[in-house]
Amino acid sequence: MKKLPGEVYFFVVLWALFAPALVVYFIAKLKYVELEHIDFASVANFNFVWPIPAAILLTILLMLELASYFKFKLGFFSAWHAVAMNTLEK
Secondary structure, three states: OOOOOHHHHHHHHHHHHHHHHHHHHHHHHHHHHHHOOOOHHHHOOHHHHOHHHHHHHHHHHHHHHHHHHHHHOOOHHHHHHHHHOOOOOO
């Protein structure tokens, strides 16, 4: 994994650190609401479910980075910049 470019490595580490923790945090919040007999209608807002969209966004960014790396041997944003400047080598 250390052979990955810095940009791809950053997103892999970012996902590995935060995505599982966000999902565990969301599950813990669900258990807390269930144990305290709180009405789900009172917590059904963005303040309650924000960990799930955040984990999904991190997963999408990870997939973009890995797909770009396997195609161009660059990170997604570096590859996009190389395409925009017409400097991408195949």
